[in-house]
Amino acid sequence: MPRGLRFASSGIEGGVSNPFREDLVSRNRPEACTVVIFGATGDLTHRKLIPALYNLAVDGELPVGVKIVGFARRDWTDEFFREGLEKLNQKVSRTGHDPETWENIAANVSYHQSEFQDEDGYASLAKRLNEIDEERGGKGNRLFYIASAPEFFDDILINLKKAGLSQEREGCWSRVIVEKPFGTTLATAQHLNGVVNGTFEEKDTYRIDHYLGKETAQNIMVLRFANAIFEPMWNKEHIDHVQITCAEHLGMEGGRGGYYDKAGALRDMVQNHLLQLLSLVAMEPPTDLTADGVRDEKVKVIRSLRQWDTPELVEQNVVRAQYTSGNIDGQEVPGYREEDRVNPESETEAYVAVRCMIDTWRWSGVPFYVRVGKRLPKKATEISIHFKATPSVLFNATPGGVPDGNVLVIRIQPDEGISLRMNSKLPGTTLRMEAVKMDFHYATSFGKSSPEAYERLLLDAMAGDATLFARRDEVEEAWKFIDHIEKAWHESDKKPPMAEFPAGSWGPREADELLSEEGRTWRRL
């Protein structure tokens, strides 16, 4: 069977099979395993991972026999850990909180206290995992989820290897999911990849980018390759430019300034999420839907990005900025340098706009404008495809011309959906045109709420399907592109300037000029 069809596999290793699996669900089959979460006391575990596993159980998607072990430094008991998880699940779960379902989950949750650097903690973890398998049954598959602070990634991976936990055993797999940030530069990403691949095989390594688990991000390929009307126009002949915007109205609340001021918008968002979205929009059709089939095409896009490898090129094509004090939702908000845990003399960007050029036959000469920032007027992530104007005859030749070109907008969050702007004649005896919008909203069209990104991604990792995870070469190629810009900003003699914009506005004037010098404007969200 071609993998592209991805029916649930009915074959089981060792010649024994499960005949009842065939054709029940149209994707790879997730297998029961023990999920070990490093950094289990953190926000990600409580707000995202456990609610995701809970919601999968509610929907009947979680394989029978999944066990969860939290691994962290705090001296907590199993009971205390479970209580904390339950409290937050009651607040954030997409499907509400059903005590009976929670009891089933909680019965399979335990907590393992250890320092991340303590080898003995991993030896005792191995012992405990074996005991859990013996007590509660199960094949012994292990899924390690590294959700700790990034400085512990190396220690965790190396100690897992030393404890023999990264090895496949007797038909049982051992996989690792690594949270972002995956490195802070090309060199650190290469180092981390070296450690990961020295511990787990690449096929068992899942570098998570939760944007790829979002329904609309997955829908980009469907939109492009399951609809005959778009793909013939998806090229330089018909598309004028593409904009990818990730706007955030929040600033550095909740102590996030400490992390953010070290990372900045380019590293925090562009290197991973936005370049992943860009590659989905710009990729060639893959030969099949296997993980490598899709990722081979995505990495070609990232590899084809024109490198802004001198300070001059960075100044011409990239705008960085910090917000000054301003007003959002009627509230006064401080400037970036006045935010909690941010260095008052910080040179970290809280906003970045990049003109990306993809040097391929399909995209030659078509700019992809990418912008991301904090303290913008609202929270929104979207991709807009701006089509070329119609020829300057007929309506274009009349005074006023055609109001606007066609724009296809893919809204990633919130209000996931797709809209198409087109021109229409205004009712009346004279010929006047206005732009109108055809709009598709996921929420109102399908009623059923989309699963959270982490639900899909956890299930995929249990099923051994890495399509929605970043591969080593994707990550490193993205860092290569980012590194040039970071070096120009921080290490060159001719550092491009840091622009400013008032909080609550749509970014600095310089970012507008990035487009206006080519006769374009940012889409108004």
Add this chain to the structure above:
Amino acid sequence: MSSEISTKGLGQPVSVGSISKELKKLWEGNEASTNASLMNFLIYTEEADQLVANSEMIQALTKEHACRALLIGMDRGAPESSVEAWITAHCHLAHGKKSICSEQVSFLLKGKSLGRLRNTVFANLNSDLPLVFWWQNELTDLFEERLFRVLDRLIFDSTTWADPKASFAKITEAREQAGTKMVTQDLAWTRSYHYRLAIAGLFDDPVAQKGFSKIETVTLKAHPDQRTSALLLLAWVIEQSGWELIEKNEDRFSLKSKDGQAIEAVIEWDEEGAPLSLLSLAGPNCEVKVMRQKGNTHLCHALCTDGHCIDFSGPADSDEPAELVASQLSRGGKNSLFLAVLPQFLELL
């Protein structure tokens, strides 16, 4: 009968010729609501007093599936022919903000019906959207080629049929005539979806897999009203296992596996139980079973080996037809497994 048919709650009465105009008026100037539609969803019944109950089902269904709903009630025994129509909208708040509405047109057709059902359907569809047709109860002579050729999905519940064999023959014929486009969905099959998922999940365990070739008995317990649901589930077990039906004696079935193992299957009827209350596959030292108590929203999955059982719970299929339809629509698909199981089911019937 016609004079007693309740139409309360079907909305605003309209003349059949002005349905489109009246629907348009419904939305004009309504800024607070969005009229959404992903499909034409039609419920047809020849028990015309079901119209109001069907409207309530549409209210529930449109929470997840925005549609142009068409309800048609036919009173074929009425002495004179007439058509009455009503329009209304079912609105739901999406994410606590915007009101998302589905429009509904209800028809009460009385008297001689030659061609009127078909024409009413054709005249009131939203163009380009798929047509999902829920035919309630028996398939009568109005289920005819020109009608079913336009269907994208036909929903029925074989547990309501007096003669399932004859009705399935009509379905098979309709499928052949309609080509592969029409998806058929039997609610009796949908009712066992979570049972099938549970059995498949339990057989992921290597212990259960090893016990598979030694299965000796299959026991199914169901409510007597759910005969076709039970037989479809049993047919699925037999088909997926590659077993062969050797002999049938009322509700006992002698089966044989590919390697010659004899298996006895039995269906027990329980008036007091859930629609499907037990499916057990048992061998000498291993039993895999899925159970449900009446009214419970969860299934209990159990794997027992050498007297030691591990059990889990998982979701159960709803007992409400509208919810069964809604969940199947959410899953979509061509229902190819149902078609693959159908020949085996017809043998068991």
